[in-house]
Amino acid sequence: MVAGHFGLAAGIKAREPAVPMWALMLATQWLDVVFVPLFAAKIETIEVIGGGKAGYGNGIIHADYTHSLVGALVLALVFALPAGWRWGRRAAVVLGAVVFSHWLIDLLVHHHDMPLLPGAPAGTPRFGFGLWRWPVAIAVAELALVLWGGLAYLRAAVGVARAHDPAKLRRARAAGATVIAAGLVTLGLNVAGF
């Protein structure tokens, strides 16, 4: 899941307008951003179910550090601390929660591959409700998140421009349209297996 996380962050921006958009978008993917270098180093891996080509939701993800419960909490803290120093406590709490929301959403869809502790020590359980067994339903849920978040953001952006600087109404509409279009493009690529 990629686009759904972004959709949620866009919806959060509408509710927490003082938190910078780029920070929310980075926060919502922070676990996967940290996953990338570990994947390149083969410390974390993806195993394709059935052994074929990797596609939408057909991977068992051995992300035993970034996507463990404790690992996700540590990564949320790592993200929130500098944010708190820069933008204050409320922004830190919001951004930390957005980082951790990635783990909660992944818990719903992952194929029983998320451990509690970093490194997944032998004998410890793994979690994941495996909703990716129904990829069409998850794609629809992602689409709903993208549309909900994008429309909430568009409404908030237009509202704040109208209230404080009507000259920026056009820019606000462009920003909202960009968020919705970005979500649709990202979801389309992901579902198509790219």
Add this chain to the structure above:
Amino acid sequence: MSFVVGLLLFVVLAGILDAKLPWPRAREQRRW
């Protein structure tokens, strides 16, 4: 690829567009 494209579109493009809007500013705890 969708992940990289998503990051570019949301963090960079949407981030730049959004930064030009008159949102309330988060509190800055320290001065540079």
